[in-house]
Amino acid sequence: MPVITYREALNQALAEELERDPRVFLMGEEVGQFNGAYKVSEGLLAKFGPKRIIDTPISEAGFIGLGVGASMLGLRPVIELMFWSFYSVAFDQILNNAANVRYMSGGQINCPIVIRGPANGGTNVGATHSHTPENVCANHPGVKVVVPATAYDAKGLLKAAIRDNDPVMFMENTILYNDKMEVPSEEYLIPLGKADVKREGKDLTIIAHGRSVIQSLKAAEVLQEKHNISVEVVDLRSIRPLDEAAILASVRKTHRALLVEENKPFCGVDAQIAYLIQDKAFDDLDAPVKRVSAIDAPQIYSSPLEKEQLPTPQRILDAALGVCR
Amino acid sequence: MSNPSADTQRDSAASPHISPFVNAPVNKVLKPSQKIDLYRLMMRIRRFEERSLRAYQAGKIGGFLHLYIGQEAVAVGCCSMMGKDDHVITAYRDHGHAIAVGMDTKALMAELYGKATGCSKGKGGSMHYFAPHLNFWGGHGIVGGQIPLGTGLAFAVKYLERKGAAMAFMGDGAVNQGAVHEAFNLAALWNLPVVFVIENNRYSMGTSQERSSAGHTLAERAAGYSMAWDVCNGHDVYEVREKADKFLTLAREQNKPSVLEIDTYRYRGHSVADPDKTYRSKTEIEEYQRTKDPLNLFRSCLEAEGVLTTEIIEKIDAEARAEADLATEFAEASPYPTVEDITKDIYWEEDNPSHKTSQGTIIFE
Numbered sequence: 001m002p003v004i005t006y007r008e009a010l011n012q013a014l015a016e017e018l019e020r021d022p023r024v025f026l027m028g029e030e031v032g033q034f035n036g037a038y039k040v041s042e043g044l045l046a047k048f049g050p051k052r053i054i055d056t057p058i059s060e061a062g063f064i065g066l067g068v069g070a071s072m073l074g075l076r077p078v079i080e081l082m083f084w085s086f087y088s089v090a091f092d093q094i095l096n097n098a099a100n101v102r103y104m105s106g107g108q109i110n111c112p113i114v115i116r117g118p119a120n121g122g123t124n125v126g127a128t129h130s131h132t133p134e135n136v137c138a139n140h141p142g143v144k145v146v147v148p149a150t151a152y153d154a155k156g157l158l159k160a161a162i163r164d165n166d167p168v169m170f171m172e173n174t175i176l177y178n179d180k181m182e183v184p185s186e187e188y189l190i191p192l193g194k195a196d197v198k199r200e201g202k203d204l205t206i207i208a209h210g211r212s213v214i215q216s217l218k219a220a221e222v223l224q225e226k227h228n229i230s231v232e233v234v235d236l237r238s239i240r241p242l243d244e245a246a247i248l249a250s251v252r253k254t255h256r257a258l259l260v261e262e263n264k265p266f267c268g269v270d271a272q273i274a275y276l277i278q279d280k281a282f283d284d285l286d287a288p289v290k291r292v293s294a295i296d297a298p299q300i301y302s303s304p305l306e307k308e309q310l311p312t313p314q315r316i317l318d319a320a321l322g323v324c325r
Numbered sequence: 326m327s328n329p330s331a332d333t334q335r336d337s338a339a340s341p342h343i344s345p346f347v348n349a350p351v352n353k354v355l356k357p358s359q360k361i362d363l364y365r366l367m368m369r370i371r372r373f374e375e376r377s378l379r380a381y382q383a384g385k386i387g388g389f390l391h392l393y394i395g396q397e398a399v400a401v402g403c404c405s406m407m408g409k410d411d412h413v414i415t416a417y418r419d420h421g422h423a424i425a426v427g428m429d430t431k432a433l434m435a436e437l438y439g440k441a442t443g444c445s446k447g448k449g450g451s452m453h454y455f456a457p458h459l460n461f462w463g464g465h466g467i468v469g470g471q472i473p474l475g476t477g478l479a480f481a482v483k484y485l486e487r488k489g490a491a492m493a494f495m496g497d498g499a500v501n502q503g504a505v506h507e508a509f510n511l512a513a514l515w516n517l518p519v520v521f522v523i524e525n526n527r528y529s530m531g532t533s534q535e536r537s538s539a540g541h542t543l544a545e546r547a548a549g550y551s552m553a554w555d556v557c558n559g560h561d562v563y564e565v566r567e568k569a570d571k572f573l574t575l576a577r578e579q580n581k582p583s584v585l586e587i588d589t590y591r592y593r594g595h596s597v598a599d600p601d602k603t604y605r606s607k608t609e610i611e612e613y614q615r616t617k618d619p620l621n622l623f624r625s626c627l628e629a630e631g632v633l634t635t636e637i638i639e640k641i642d643a644e645a646r647a648e649a650d651l652a653t654e655f656a657e658a659s660p661y662p663t664v665e666d667i668t669k670d671i672y673w674e675e676d677n678p679s680h681k682t683s684q685g686t687i688i689f690e
Binding site: 025051056057059061062063064065066067068069070071072073074075092093096097101102103104105106107108109110112141142144160163164165166189191192193194195238240241242243244245272 | 412414443444445446447448449453455456457458462463464465466467470471472473474475476477478480481482484485503504507508510511514669670671672673674676677680682683684685686687688689
């Protein structure tokens with residue numbers, strides 16, 4: 001099986017879906033001639049031409065709104081945000097128009113649009129470029145939110161997202177773009193709303209999404225080796241829809257839960273997960289649910305401190321030991 | 326003004342108004358019956374709006390009610406030029422456009438009442454009428470927010486290689502929103518078949534154009550994007566048709582966007598909750614009604630053309646009133662949506678379970 005990067009996996013997903021469906025097009029800043037600010041769209045302009053791979057001005061509200069309008073008429077736009085952080089200038093288009101138009105029309109309209117790009121901190125670029133808005137987006141009924149942690153998931157989920165008839169917010173991670181793994185060359189889809197147990201264990205469940213999954217797996221290894229604690233890592237993959245069954249099944253098995261995410265803690269995704277666990281698995285718990293989130297401040301610029309601000313394997317390990325005490 | 330029909334009562338002493346656009350090709354080809362249809366459409370809008378105002382005043386409907394009274398010739402004139410691949414999107418003052426594209430007034434009134442039989446099943450309200458089967462894409466509540474969507478409709482028309490255009494309506498207040506200018510730029514940059522229609526009723530809520538918008542005309546902002554633009558009298562349905570046709574043709578034939586500013590006037594407040602006394606005078610309103618009421622002018626013109634008779638005029642008015650009453654009766658007799666209905670029509674996939682591919686929980690308790 002070929003070993004490819006997360007970036008290449010996304011590129012393959014785009015190419016396959018562009019090939020499959022002429023209604024699919026990719027639009028965004030620098031996606032064409034520049035080959036993508038992060039090279040996710042490398043080679044696509046040469047292969048599919050300027051009708052399908054469209055360079056935009058720096059004008060997120062304009063071209064995202066345009067994508068929403070085009071999707072209402074049956075096209076299937078994939079809109080690249082150079083950084084998800086820039087969604088805020090298009091907030092009305094995404095979370096008023098794309099999210100609400102089906103509802104407000106009494107179900108007459110749907111918006112098969114995918115908005116994708118990196119949503120992460122940890123790259124030394126300061127607060128404006130380091131937002132992780134999966135919680136904000138998932139707070140809006142009408143949109144779906146997907147956060148892949150691995151190359152395999154990125155490809156299967158992006159293909160599923162492009163075929164989905166509802167608006168999908170697809171959040172990648174620049175730090176993961178170079179991560180490599182085996183990815184099948186044959187076609188596969190990963191259903192939205194299906195979590196994945198990335199590591200099996202029996203003593204503690206860590207629930208995470210995005211790069212926090214990778215950090216949690218690192219912590220889990222140390223917990224096994226040095227502390228003889230067997231950790232199960234559940235990768236949510238989708239935030240909305242949410243695989244509640246997978247979360248509850250794992251918690252019922254290990255009786256302890258640690259929630260890890262790069263979101264800020266207040267009203268983060270894990271606030272919802274913690275509520276779910278206490279509501280549906282309270283009697284299964286042997287210890288209170290704990291969380292590791294980004295330290296609650298705008299993203300700091302200073303590189304060594306920013307690394308600490310995000311969930312690190314060490315912070316995850318310390319919290320895990322607390323839950324297992 | 327206390328009698329809602331006073332503004333359209335005939336003044337037999339007035340000299341006939343002949344539109345200077347009566348012989349424009351798009352008007353000259355109209356059969357008498359088609360001209361009467363245009364007049365009827367304008368009258369149906371006015372009577373619907375008056376009836377909805379009475380329902381609001383009686384406490385039967387709530388929320389915001391942005392009435393189209395005074396602006397009827399704009400929506401009717403523009404929408405009468407639509408072909409099968411032309412599309413319309415507008416802002417929250419959307420009742421006129423909805424009726425002009427052919428929506429059923431029963432469903433429109435029921436929507437105001439928040440009833441399950443409403444055009445959006447009671448989920449959208451006054452500001453959010455939709456009829457995609459009539460190429461009408463709303464009905465949008467945020468000033469200027471619909472303009473990128475309308476540009477996207479035009480993008481899709483061109484992408485799908487159809488010969489059509491989108492008309493994206495906005496009010497005069499919308500021209501100061503960033504999303505509008507982003508859309509102007511994209512439309513001009515990519516040669517999209519869109520006509521941006523500014524319905525200039527002089528006031529963005531209670532703020533006059535002079536107090537809100539720099540420059541002389543609003544449409545001339547198009548020049549910054551090298552787009553064609555024009556200004557049009559919105560009280561003359563024939564002129565509206567002529568100007569709309571010019572830019573729709575430019576869009577359909579040459580994929581060229583344009584900005585058409587149509588001067589008009591609303592007789593009622595921004596919404597009916599607007600006391601309407603702080604920013605304009607009663608005299609100003611009365612002057613417009615007396616000299617430029619679009620229904621009066623068109624009726625006068627059609628009488629001079631020998632198309633309309635007193636008998637037909639009265640019949641049209643009576644039918645329009647009856648239709649509005651019928652719509653109200655329908656709305657009042659209709660059921661409200663159920664609590665279960667609140668969580669439907671959110672996701673296509675949930676509404677089409679046999680095609681569902683995703684898993685997990687998507688509606689949360």
